[in-house]
Amino acid sequence: xxxDAIETPFGKTDKIVGGAATxxxxxxxxxxxxxxxxxxxxxxxxxxxxxxxNDHGIDTEGLQIxxxxxxxxxxxxxxxxMNTRDTLDTQLNVLLDFDPVVPPSYQSAEFLMLGxxxxxxxxxVIKQMTTRPKLIVxxxxxxxxxxxxxxxxxxxxxxxxxxxxxxxxxxxxxxFSLVKAAKEILKMGPKYLIIKKGEHGALxxxxxxxxxxxxxxxxxxxxxxxxxxxxxxxxxGHIGRTKDISFENMKTGIIVGSAMASFCVEKFGPERLKEIxxxxxxxxxxxxxxxVNFDIELV
Amino acid sequence: xxxDAIETPFGKTDKIVGGAATxxxxxxxxxxxxxxxxxxxxxxxxxxxxxxxNDHGIDTEGLQIxxxxxxxxxxxxxxxxMNTRDTLDTQLNVLLDFDPVVPPSYQSAEFLMLGxxxxxxxxxVIKQMTTRPKLIVxxxxxxxxxxxxxxxxxxxxxxxxxxxxxxxxxxxxxxFSLVKAAKEILKMGPKYLIIKKGEHGALxxxxxxxxxxxxxxxxxxxxxxxxxxxxxxxxxGHIGRTKDISFENMKTGIIVGSAMASFCVEKFGPERLKEIxxxxxxxxxxxxxxxVNFDIELV
Numbered sequence: 049x050x051x052d053a054i055e056t057p058f059g060k061t062d063k064i065v066g067g068a069a070t071x072x073x074x075x076x077x078x079x080x081x082x083x084x085x086x087x088x089x090x091x092x093x094x095x096x097x098x099x100x101x102n103d104h105g106i107d108t109e110g111l112q113i114x115x116x117x118x119x120x121x122x123x124x125x126x127x128x129x130m131n132t133r134d135t136l137d138t139q140l141n142v143l144l145d146f147d148p149v150v151p152p153s154y155q156s157a158e159f160l161m162l163g164x165x166x167x168x169x170x171x172x173v174i175k176q177m178t179t180r181p182k183l184i185v186x187x188x189x190x191x192x193x194x195x196x197x198x199x200x201x202x203x204x205x206x207x208x209x210x211x212x213x214x215x216x217x218x219x220x221x222x223x224f225s226l227v228k229a230a231k232e233i234l235k236m237g238p239k240y241l242i243i244k245k246g247e248h249g250a251l252x253x254x255x256x257x258x259x260x261x262x263x264x265x266x267x268x269x270x271x272x273x274x275x276x277x278x279x280x281x282x283x284x285g286h287i288g289r290t291k292d293i294s295f296e297n298m299k300t301g302i303i304v305g306s307a308m309a310s311f312c313v314e315k316f317g318p319e320r321l322k323e324i325x326x327x328x329x330x331x332x333x334x335x336x337x338x339x340v341n342f343d344i345e346l347v
Numbered sequence: 348x349x350x351d352a353i354e355t356p357f358g359k360t361d362k363i364v365g366g367a368a369t370x371x372x373x374x375x376x377x378x379x380x381x382x383x384x385x386x387x388x389x390x391x392x393x394x395x396x397x398x399x400x401n402d403h404g405i406d407t408e409g410l411q412i413x414x415x416x417x418x419x420x421x422x423x424x425x426x427x428x429m430n431t432r433d434t435l436d437t438q439l440n441v442l443l444d445f446d447p448v449v450p451p452s453y454q455s456a457e458f459l460m461l462g463x464x465x466x467x468x469x470x471x472v473i474k475q476m477t478t479r480p481k482l483i484v485x486x487x488x489x490x491x492x493x494x495x496x497x498x499x500x501x502x503x504x505x506x507x508x509x510x511x512x513x514x515x516x517x518x519x520x521x522x523f524s525l526v527k528a529a530k531e532i533l534k535m536g537p538k539y540l541i542i543k544k545g546e547h548g549a550l551x552x553x554x555x556x557x558x559x560x561x562x563x564x565x566x567x568x569x570x571x572x573x574x575x576x577x578x579x580x581x582x583x584g585h586i587g588r589t590k591d592i593s594f595e596n597m598k599t600g601i602i603v604g605s606a607m608a609s610f611c612v613e614k615f616g617p618e619r620l621k622e623i624x625x626x627x628x629x630x631x632x633x634x635x636x637x638x639v640n641f642d643i644e645l646v
Contacts, residue, residue: 128523224427227566248547251564260638262559265550267526299641333643339559340639342598344632 049087049111050120053137054316056271057128064317065097067120068163068187071274074321075281075308076161077104078329080288084154086110086173088142090117100322109151114142130269131246150176158291161284162186162207163277167199174206183293185209186238187280190216204237208293211242211280226251227258240298242283244276252302254295261302262339264310264332271316275309278321282308307332348386348410349419352436353615355570356427363616364396366419367462367486370573373620374580374607375460376403377628379587383453385409385472387441389416399621408450413441429568430545449475457590460583461485461506462576466498473505482592484508485537486579489515503536507592510541510579525550526557539597541582543575551601553594560601561638563609563631570615574608577620581607606631 050067069087076083084107091113098108123137148169160181162170170186184207192200204210210233218224221232230241230253241253249262282305290297310332314320349366368386375382383406390412397407422436447468459480461469469485483506491499503509509532517523520531529540529552540552548561581604589596609631613619
């Protein structure tokens with residue numbers, strides 16, 4: 049949980065609340081009523097935002113509030129194509145020495161999502177779970193491949209599902225073809241791999257199986273910040289609600305995640321994620337069905 | 348119909364047979380037994396290749412063979428990502444003053460595909476048809492937007508379906524968002540718009556409806572030359588076979604086109620298109636079904 053200041057071709061924001069736990073937590077809360085967050089903020093983080101998470105049924109017992117310290121801050125500017133961005137400022141602040149603590153009340157958690165952070169922190173959370181969750185999903189990014197590859201490899205051996213974007217999959221595997229990249233990455237530990245391609249959709253790989261979910265074609269992508277975390281949250285929320293970790297159900301989870309991500313980009317920050325209704329979500333998922341559905345009998 | 352010399356990261360070819368009519372004709376011939384070609388070559392074009400088309404059931408009565416002239420020649424080199432290429436050489440030769448002649452035996456044609464050429468040539472073919480075909484589909488490219496926009500706009504008013512790639516759609520509409528681009532282009536004449544996104548699939552727009560077909564994730568794209576024309580040929584072949592020009596059937600046509608394109612890129616030039624079987628095609632189409640199929644009941 050953090051602060052972001054975002055500039056896109058459509059406008060710019062002051063410091064607004066962001067961070068993977070914010071996006072993933074809000075997205076998951078529409079499907080699952082036992083979302084629990086482990087995170088850290090400074091005492092500059094507004095109490096009303098924490099209350100907002102609680103109002104969404106999100107348990108914040110694992111949220112550390114560091115007195116006299118500041119929350120993580122990121123500032124960035126998106127280019128016209130919205131696929132690339134420049135980082136203008138990064139202030140690690142409380143993340144500099146984040147030592148996550150999993151509260152005893154979280155120990156029964158069946159599903160664990162590790163947001164993109166230092167692999168040491170991800171490993172610490174896994175090790176604190178006295179019973180291994182049924183499904184451990186992790187996100188990561190190119191930075192950790194460059195500065196903490198041995199630690200990243202150790203975490204990869206402990207997780208079931210890895211999520212990353214296409215350029216990160218290419219970097220991690222040293223393969224340009226995403227099919228070849230997937231084969232290499234599936235040897236590193238995860239049994240499932242989700243490659244996020246932004247506006248070009250997402251791929252799920254498992255053994256020799258592959259599933260593709262499109263992104264919804266939108267008139268405008270207003271702000272892509274948090275779309276990947278929102279996707280992860282929608283996916284986890286669906287898995288949590290159904291308690292089904294089969295490949296077939298993960299496919300549906302990816303559609304749910306894609307639908308949630310399509311809302312996220314419609315406004316700045318997590319704003320849109322706070323106002324949607326279950327009916328909005330059902331309509332959006334139906335749009336995904338219509339988008340890809342064709343009559344095979346005609347072929 | 349033409350000659351290409353192609354260089355990709357996987358190797359290079361000498362002069363091989365190519366051209367939109369070659370790729371589209373071969374692809375369509377797997378579905379439709381009345382494929383007829385209007386094209387021009389020089390007398391350097393091998394008779395055995397013309398015989399090969401005839402063996403595929405393709406009528407070449409409308410193929411002009413210009414004595415003492417040379418066929419169109421293009422040479423290009425693909426970059427590592429296979430999405431961009433440099434043109435090394437273009438020799439227009441017989442295309443310089445191509446005056447297409449539609450033979451009387453072609454007059455009953457119900458479906459007309461206009462390959463990417465000077466819009467004047469495309470218009471000439473439309474005007475020669477005494478009965479308007481049930482469906483006229485056209486391809487074009489950025490070059491004609493730059494040098495022949497009024498002529499291109501005139502042809503757009505006469506066609507039912509326009510096919511182009513994403514950057515061409517953006518250029519034609521002056522819109523970055525493909526959804527907005529589609530809205531603008533559908534005002535220019537075509538009732539249906541197909542935007543090809545290469546390895547990222549294809550979109551079909553009609554009124555407020557949209558359909559998305561993924562490209563098959565492949566281990567290697569060996570040579571993308573002709574993939575767009577092969578896609579068009581598969582689409583037209585399916586429409587021709589079913590004689591159904593509804594939006595629903597066009598969706599299936601796009602899957603058929605995508606399946607054919609996925610074969611095309613597996614070898615240099617049209618080589619792979621000559622050797623596949625109906626069983627190969629059925630298996631490939633089933634892969635597309637598996638790729639996008641998910642269980643909505645679980646949501």
